Amino acid sequence: MDATAVIGLGRSGLGAARLLSRAPGTIVVGIDSAEGVLQQERAAALRAEGIAVALGCPLTPDAVRAAAPPGTAITRVILSPGIAWDHPAIEAMRRSGIQVDGEMVVAWQTLRHTPWVGITGTNGKTTVTHLLNHVLTQAGLDAPMCGNVGFSATELALERHGGAAPEAVVAELSSYQIEAAACIAPRVGVWTTLTPDHLERHGTIEAYRAIKRGLLERSQHRILNADDPDIARFAASWDQALWVTAGDRSALPGGIAPFLWVEGDWIRSEEDRILPVSALAMPGRHNRQNMLLCCGAALALGVEGSRLEPGFRSFKGVPHRLETLRQLDGLTIINDSKATNFDAAEVGLAAIDAPAVVLAGGQAKTGDPEPWIRQLSHRAAAVVLYGASRQALAEQLTAAGYPGRVTLCTGLNDAVPIGLDLARQLGCRTLLLSPACASFDQFRDFEDRGDQFRHLVEAL
Known part of the structure; x- marks a missing residue:
């Protein structure tokens, strides 16, 4: 048998x-x-x-x-x-x-008759997944989220087995999951960003990009971020795509005619104004991009724009992604444990109030640190480095001429009081955990790292 x-x-x-x-x-x-x-x-x-x-x-x-x-x-x-x-x-x-499949295949085979929204990208996919799930739920849809977000797709399929099928499935899909599930063909595919990541697994940026692109090519509706340089660079190679931009559509490269864009305070399409951008309270241009991607996905599912605004207005943010933990003597303490690479850490830095003290370190990842270091030079008065990569990161900061203070310590337990003391000495406005590294040297995952940071901060 x-x-x-x-x-x-x-x-x-x-x-x-x-x-x-x-x-x-x-x-x-x-x-x-x-x-x-x-x-x-x-x-x-x-x-x-x-x-x-x-x-x-x-x-x-x-x-x-x-x-x-x-x-x-x-x-x-x-x-x-x-x-x-x-x-x-x-x-x-x-x-x-022997037939080999990824675990996502098992979930897809059970839930394939339900419209899927498959969300992928180097950065932004977790925020887009949580935000879209919240917006659709507030609009009255049964649209659970699953995948690379803590609740697996197989758990969702098991929960719904023999019962009522969801109206939509909002699935965050990592490159690991996509490459092992070539059968997944979402009703809507969303591609947030593309920068070098997981190259120790995939080998080259070309291989990594091809995996992400494969999901979108199998999608009926393809929602692409025109503000991402790498995705936009290949605009001419798409036979059909729904582009969104958080900026001025006239500034886009030739060949990109956006489906949604921002004009004044409004997200709009060729037909009409959809909803005000100010409905989403989260700071940063990257969150405007996330909002546009969610709006595009919801419209592609057939949800009217008028039903989306309550969900955007009531969204509280994603744990571990620019999560404000507390105010302490005028200092805002923020958990950005989800920033597991240089690019995500750079984006997070741009969204907070400067000057800041940044806690960084962990298990090093392949990537270009220069844009991250430039952002540190502009916005961080000090950096506290901990974990396995602390010495290597210190050498990179020194080589790039980072002008602020650099302090090394063993772990997060030491980094928090050191960072707090530096913030007081230097008159900083923000203490930011933004590791720019994976967590696996000292923690189970980035959630565990963020939770432990939260406990340390609550005990101050």
């Missing part, structure tokens, strides 16, 4: 295993290379539901085959996003005839 192996028992893997097991006659085995307390608890829960589990199983073709329940053979493998699509063991399994 055929069996399906779900490799990686995080949230998406657990959802995939449970969802697959609901299909009559489907035999599923959950596999994880770890075997700690958390994995043991998850394994016990799956086994109680009749799903086989193999913990401490190395990622090799022989080990995966050996994990098959008695009398079965592994003919399909479902991967969690953390496992590289081109991992040698995965490539070997493909060559042996």
Whole structure:
């Protein structure tokens, strides 16, 4: 008998295993290379539901085959996003005839009759996902969000299995998820930005760009950010696209005729004014772009512009993305833990009140630090560097001639009081956690990093 192996028992893997097991006659085995307390608890829960589990199983073709329940053979493998699509063991399994899919495929196969909005981009996709979910919900639609936002698509599909289907699915899709799910063809695709990221996984910017573009090419309606230099550079290569701009449409490169643009305080189209830009309170030009992208996606779904304004006005922002935590003696303390690369950190810096003290560091990522350092030079009186990349970042700041103070420490616990003291000494208006790095040297993920920063700030 055929069996399906779900490799990686995080949230998406657990959802995939449970969802697959609901299909009559489907035999599923959950596999994880770890075997700690958390994995043991998850394994016990799956086994109680009749799903086989193999913990401490190395990622090799022989080990995966050996994990098959008695009398079965592994003919399909479902991967969690953390496992590289081109991992040698995965490539070997493909060559042996095993079908390999990402966990998003399982969700898509269950929810494919519901209109999807697939949102991708280097930066901005999390804000756009949360904002669009909120705006559509406030407009009266059953439009849950899922994907790369903490609630996996397989969990959503499992929750709705056998019940009422959503009216729309708002899915944040990372490059890891897209490359492992070439079947996903959204009703609406949204591309926020494109800058070098995840090159340690994808190799080149060209490969990374092609993965993002593939999702949009499979989308019925393609919403593209005309203000992003990389996306706009390839405008002539699109046979159809709905461009949006947060600026003056006359300043756009030739060949881009925007679907939506800003004129005065209004988002407008060729037909009419849609809603005032001032309806969204979040600061920064990048958030205007996010608003335009959300507006375009909602209109493409058939939602009238008049129904969108209440959602924009009531949106409180995204945790860990320019999240104001508190005011302390005239100092605004902001959590931007979501800024996991130089480009996101640069955008965040441009949106806050200067001068600032910036806390940065973590696990280094590939990218160009020069625009980030220029922004620091203009807006940050001091930088406190912590974590695995602190020495390398300090050397980059020195080489670029950053004029402010640079202090190094081990971790965030030390960085917060040091930053607070510097802010008082230098008369700064903002203390900003903006790491410009991944979190995995000291934290589970950027949410864990932001939560720990919040606890430290609340204890001041």
